[in-house]
Structures are given as structure tokens and as C-alpha cells.
Amino acid sequence: MLNLQNKVAVITGASSGIGKAIAYELAQQQVLVVLAGRDQSRLSNVAETIKSELNGRVLTVVTDVTKREAVEQLIDQAKAEFGQVDILVNSAGQMLSSAITEGDVAAWETMLDVNVKGSLYGINAVLPDFKSRGAGHIINIASISGFEVTKTSTMYSATKAALHSITAGLEKELARTGVRVTSISPGMVDTPLGSADWGERKKLEPKDIAEAVVYALQQPAHVNVNEITVRPV
Known part of the structure; x- marks a missing residue:
């Protein structure tokens, strides 16, 4: 099992929900965490909890992942503070109006910008250093919606399917480089992003997804866990 102590992790979407839980769980493993999100006050609350x-x-680092320059500055600030980045967790996500027939083009563009382009910007910012060192781990938080499309999830599912494809292709591009890539696909999680209606089945907790992240990261350096699907029972 790989020791994560003093590794440096950048987590987007870290001010709430899954990203917040991942940051806390990694900090428990003595990882140095860089919290990225759009709301400084919420980021500060998460940081204070981890510190105390x-x-x-x-x-x-206040970051809008839809802006390439902002994501590059995020990685630069992480390096300036901690020396390097070892782990990137693309957790920022948007789940908005997704049915094509609703015609909410602005919502579609937001989901594409955050869920797909935001993740790509992060990957692009860390890859040169990861490849030169022959080490590093990229975690993409996808969704079971990337596998299963409903009549109300078309565009959201499309963005998460794209993230699956990006992860699968990137793993092949990075084979034998020492850089690892993992896609984690949660079912419905009890966060503000999740639907309120989930019938009788208990939703997953953000901590459940955070523990899956730690599992993937702790595998020996020669083991690349490419895909984890986490569903409620």
C-alpha cells in the first residue's frame, strides 16, 4: 500500500460535497491539500476544519475551472507553496437542465465548460511535470450517468461519458510513463448537486467516494486502477 504522507493533492470543487469530503479524507492520510473552488468563504471553512x-x-485558491489561465495559476500556486503537485482530483461539476427538448443552451454550455473543459485544463496543467518526473495520479470524478442515460439527463450524461472517454484514452497515452489515471463513477450521492428524489434507496455519502479515491491512490506504484463504480445498495 502506497504511503500518501506529504504528497500534494489539488482538489477542484473542494468547497462542498464530494470535493470537500475528498480533501478531508486525503488530509487524514497526511496529504498536503490544495483546495480550489469559486467561493473563498466556503473554501476557508473547509481549510479551517482540516487545520483544527x-x-x-x-x-x-479561488478558481474558476472554466478559465484555462485560472487553472494554470492554481497549479502554479500549489507548486510555489508545496514544491510540486503529485495528485490532481477533478471534482468540480455541474448538473443542470439536461434534456435536449428543454433547449437550455446556457446550461449545456456550463456543464461542458465545467465537467469537460475544466477537467481537461487541469490535466493539461499537471501533465508536463508528471511526465518529466515519471509519477503522478489524475483522478476524474465522473458518474454512473456517463453509462446510463435517462430522458432528463442527456447533456449531463454526455459530459460524464466524455470524461470516461478522456480517462480511458489518457490511460493508454500514458502507459509505461509512471503516470496513473483513474475515473470514479458515483451513483446518487447525498450532496446539493444530487436529486432530492431517490425513492427508498439510501444515497451514498460523500465520504464513500472519498474512500474510493484513497483506495486508488494507495495502490502500489505499478498498479493503475482505471475505473471504480460506486453505487448505493
């Missing part, structure tokens, strides 16, 4: 409860080292 875990005595963790934390950097917060």
Missing part, C-alpha cells in the same frame, strides 16, 4: 481537526497543511 487534523492539523493538516492546506492552501486555498
Whole structure:
């Protein structure tokens, strides 16, 4: 099992939900965490919790992942603070009006910008250094919606299917380089992003997804866990 102590992780969407849980779980493993999101006050609250409860080292960077320059600055700030980046977790996501027949073009563009382009910007920003060092791990938080399309999820599902394809292709591009890539696909998680109506089945907790991230990261350096699907029972 790989020791994560003093590794440096950049987590987007870290101010709430799954991203927040991932940041906390990694800090428990003594990872140095860089929290990225759009709301400074919420990022600061997460940082203070990690510092007070875990005595963790934390950097917060207000970041709009739809802006390539902002994502590049995020990675630069992480390197300036901690020396390097070892782990990138693309957790920022948007789930908006997705049915094609609703014609909400602005919502579609937002989901494409955040879910797809935002993840690509992060990957592009860390890859040169990862490849030169022959080490590094990219975690993309996808969704089971990338596999299963409903009549109300068309565009959201399309963005998550794109993230699956990006992860699968990138793993092949990076074979034998030492850089690992993982896609984690949650079912319905109890976060503000999730639907309120989930019938009788209990939703997953953000911590469940965070633990899947830690599992993938802790595998030996020669093991690349490409895909994890996490569903409620």
C-alpha cells in the first residue's frame, strides 16, 4: 500500500460535497491539500476544519475551472507553496437542465465548460511535470450517468461519458510513463448537486467516494486502477 504522507493533492470543487469530503479524507492520510473552488468563504471553512481537526497543511485558491489561465495559476500556486503537485482530483461539476427538448443552451454550455473543459485544463496543467518526473495520479470524478442515460439527463450524461472517454484514452497515452489515471463513477450521492428524489434507496455519502479515491491512490506504484463504480445498495 502506497504511503500518501506529504504528497500534494489539488482538489477542484473542494468547497462542498464530494470535493470537500475528498480533501478531508486525503488530509487524514497526511496529504498536503490544495483546495480550489469559486467561493473563498466556503473554501476557508473547509481549510479551517482540516487545520483544527487534523492539523493538516492546506492552501486555498479561488478558481474558476472554466478559465484555462485560472487553472494554470492554481497549479502554479500549489507548486510555489508545496514544491510540486503529485495528485490532481477533478471534482468540480455541474448538473443542470439536461434534456435536449428543454433547449437550455446556457446550461449545456456550463456543464461542458465545467465537467469537460475544466477537467481537461487541469490535466493539461499537471501533465508536463508528471511526465518529466515519471509519477503522478489524475483522478476524474465522473458518474454512473456517463453509462446510463435517462430522458432528463442527456447533456449531463454526455459530459460524464466524455470524461470516461478522456480517462480511458489518457490511460493508454500514458502507459509505461509512471503516470496513473483513474475515473470514479458515483451513483446518487447525498450532496446539493444530487436529486432530492431517490425513492427508498439510501444515497451514498460523500465520504464513500472519498474512500474510493484513497483506495486508488494507495495502490502500489505499478498498479493503475482505471475505473471504480460506486453505487448505493
